[in-house]
Amino acid sequence: MKANTHFAFFDEGSKKEIRRATLKAVAIPGYQVPFASREMPIARGWGTGGLQLTLSLIGKTDVLKVIDQGADESVNAVSIKKLVQETTGVEVTEQTEKADLIQSRHRIPEVPLTKDQILVLQVPMPEPLRPVEAREYMTKRMHSEDDYSGAWLMLFEQIMKYGKTATAADHPVYVNGRYVMAPSPIPRFDNPKMHQSEALILLGAGREKKIYAVPPYTDVASLAFEDYPFQIESFEGIQCYLCGAQDVFMDELVDQETGQTTHQCNDTSFCMEQLNNNKKAEVESAYA
Template identity: 85%
Template sequence: MKANTHFAFFDEGSKKEIRRAIMKAVAIPGYQVPFASREMPIARGWGTGGLQITLSIIGQSDVLKVIDQGADESVNAVSIKKLVHETTGVDITERTTEASLIQSRHRIPEVPLTKDQILVLQVPMPEPLRAVEAKEYRTKRMHAEDDYSGAWLMLFEQIMKYGKTATAADHPVYVNGRYVMAPSPIPRFDNPKMHHSEALILLGAGREKKIYAVPPYTNVKSLAFEDYPFTVESFEGQQCHLCGSAGIFLDELIDQQTGKTVYQCNDTSYCMDQLNQKEKAEVQTSYA
């Protein structure tokens, strides 16, 4: 940790204020709690909301993992890890199972999270009704009155136009049977991972100054019509060309040598773990 710097960058007063917002968010699942978003040494829109949550709850014994769209080595992930490590000195890991605190942009890890972990999601737009209502005071009233006709109408218009709901990411969810929530721009594939998650999920939007949460074992249901049920991205018949994994979220790539389409694990640390397990199995087989 650098000299003349508060542990985890913020002064204790700032951390307490953010923790109070987090506690209220946990007490009212899916509800957007306003908070005094601080100025950060990174630009708004680059994960300041999630970073403020991480810096407010991290402790000296925590192990941190930061991912950006499944990758541990992206510019966004590396920059955030560097800031947190330099102001706390906590251990950094790329393995999901080793982390007690995971900050993520646009993905939930493939490995199921446990009750001993906290997932922090970066959110650019926390208001799921913004596409149908521009004014903040009106969206707040709509939430208070449980009026989500605009969200349903948005999905209905997509079905009329495309024959299906066309939300590639950030598909709205009902939390605890009460609030409609933006799950952050995670792919539809990750929405079911929020339902009855053992880990606490915290979501922070720095630019919009909102914090909200999904406590452990909370009901989370993606919005869908009975005759047009919610579906996730399908990778049926495909597997990672590196580790051979299937049934996970895959990226479609072009092999530079052959020019053919290949699929690869989006979660890079998951892919490495599978490769390591495969190598160990091959070694054990060769000695058997």
């Protein structure tokens, strides 16, 4: 840790203010709590909301994992890890099971999270009603009156135009039967992971100055009509060309020379762990 920097970058007063907002968010699942978003040494829009949550919560004995769209080694993930590690000295890991605190952009890890873990999601746009209402005071009123007709109309228009809902990511969810919430731009595949999650899920939007949360064991339901039920991306019959995994979120890879299509696990640490397990199994069977 750098000698001229507070532990975890922030002064204690800043941490307390963010923690108070976080506690309120946990107490009212899905409700967007305003907070005094701080200036950060990274640009707004690059994960400042999630980073502020991480820096306000992390302790000296915690183990940190940071992923960006499933990858531990992307520029965004590496930069955030470097900042947190240089101002705290905490251990970092790429293994989901070993992490106490996981900060993520656009994905929820494939490995099921536990009650001893906290997932922090970076959020660019926390207001699910923004596509239908630009005025902040009106969206606040709509939330207070439980008026989500605009969100339903948005989905209905997609069905009329495309024959199905066309939200590839950030599909709105009902939290605890009360608030409609933007789950961050995670794929539809990850929405069900929020329902009755053992881990605490925190969502931070630095540019929009909002914090909200899904406490453990909370009901989360993706918005859908009875005759047009919510459906996740299907990878039926597809397996990862590296580790052979199935029933996980896949990236489609196209060879520019041959045009051949292959698939690989989007969660790179999960893929590497599966690959290592396969190799161990091969060695054990060879000596059996």
